[in-house]
Amino acid sequence: MKQLDFLTSDIHQNWLWNVKDVNVPQNPEQENEKPDDSKDPLKESQDAEEEAKKLEDPKKKENVEGGEAGKADLGKVEGNVKNVGDLKEVEYKSVNGRTVEVDVSEKNAAEATREAHRDERQEAARAKAELAKEMKLHSEEAPETEEPKNPELAKVEKEQTGEEEKAKGEEEKDMAGVQENADTWLKESGVENQDTGVGTNVG
Amino acid sequence: MMNLNLSLLLRLLDASEVYTDMQKAAIRAKLDTVSDVKKTELQAILENEQKVKTEYFKKLVVIRKKAAQKKMRIMYQTAEASSDKEEEKELSNLDYQLAHL
Numbered sequence: 001m002k003q004l005d006f007l008t009s010d011i012h013q014n015w016l017w018n019v020k021d022v023n024v025p026q027n028p029e030q031e032n033e034k035p036d037d038s039k040d041p042l043k044e045s046q047d048a049e050e051e052a053k054k055l056e057d058p059k060k061k062e063n064v065e066g067g068e069a070g071k072a073d074l075g076k077v078e079g080n081v082k083n084v085g086d087l088k089e090v091e092y093k094s095v096n097g098r099t100v101e102v103d104v105s106e107k108n109a110a111e112a113t114r115e116a117h118r119d120e121r122q123e124a125a126r127a128k129a130e131l132a133k134e135m136k137l138h139s140e141e142a143p144e145t146e147e148p149k150n151p152e153l154a155k156v157e158k159e160q161t162g163e164e165e166k167a168k169g170e171e172e173k174d175m176a177g178v179q180e181n182a183d184t185w186l187k188e189s190g191v192e193n194q195d196t197g198v199g200t201n202v203g
Numbered sequence: 204m205m206n207l208n209l210s211l212l213l214r215l216l217d218a219s220e221v222y223t224d225m226q227k228a229a230i231r232a233k234l235d236t237v238s239d240v241k242k243t244e245l246q247a248i249l250e251n252e253q254k255v256k257t258e259y260f261k262k263l264v265v266i267r268k269k270a271a272q273k274k275m276r277i278m279y280q281t282a283e284a285s286s287d288k289e290e291e292k293e294l295s296n297l298d299y300q301l302a303h304l
Contacts, residue, residue, distance in 0.1 A: 150277060150278070150281055152277045152281075153274055153277050153278070156270055156273045156274050156277065157270070157274075159270065160266060160267065160269075160270035163266040163270075164263060164266055164267075167259055167262040167263060167266065168259070170259070170262075171255060171256070171258070171259035171262075174255040174258075174259075175221075175252070175255055175256075178221055178248060178251055178252045178255055179221045181248045181251070182219075182221040182222060182248050182249075182252070183221075185241070185244055185245055185248055186222070186226060186230075188241070189230075189237050189241045189245070190236075190237075191226075191229050191230050191233045191236075191237065192226070192229070
């Protein structure tokens with residue numbers, strides 16, 4: 001009976017009316033997420049927009065999508081607004097004196113994705129060109145390697161070198177004998193000790 | 204005993220590497236004062252020098268010709284083997300393609 005009294009009471013009726021009017025979520029956890037009425041949502045949106053504009057240069061824009069620097073920037077924005085999603089995807093509009101959330105997430109996301117992809121492609125092309133340039137430089141710097149020789153050919157060349165050296169050794173030995181004979185002849189002939197009158201090297 | 208050939212002796216002296224240019228000039232200048240025996244000895248020494256050089260170059264020619272022939276043979280065999288391998292591979296590919304038609 002007490003329950004019935006409560007349900008029909010003015011307090012309860014007023015409470016129900018208020019609930020319907022403001023559409024307060026029944027889940028206490030959701031209630032915690034309700035925007036703070038004490039803050040002006042429009043002002044909040046404008047602030048967030050300004051904050052977003054600060055991050056609008058292409059590099060940072062790309063980073064908002066997931067880059068390291070972008071994450072840092074997002075962290076900064078998160079400190080100022082309740083929800084990063086609000087910053088990017090929700091616009092507040094005034095309809096009949098009431099502030100209404102307009103979801104622009106799909107539109108923004110599609111545009112951001114397109115831009116990010118375009119930037120990614122450009123960045124990848126630049127990186128590829130850089131890499132190709134670097135590889136070309138390295139290939140130019142690298143010493144030219146000789147074409148690998150047939151081991152049998154190398155063996156023949158080695159044999160040839162050995163035989164040539166041997167022949168040269170024999171020739172030098174023979175020439176040493178010739179030189180000794182030539183020196184001896186010069187001494188014995190007496191030409192060396194004579195005044196030849198030749199004072200300069202004619203060669 | 205070798206016959207003395209003065210013209211040959213002078214040419215051998217010019218080509219010689221066992222004497223310096225100054226020594227060669229001195230020999231030419233005083234050759235008249237040298238006995239024929241000594242001149243003949245000098246001719247023999249210089250001829251021997253040329254013989255040693257000739258032998259050396261002949262040896263080099265033989266060594267190099269032999270090496271060139273060996274190299275040519277090896278290169279020919281290598282080219283032939285490579286060609287055989289390529290043909291074999293091609294035939295193998297054709298066989299595979301035929302088997303999977």
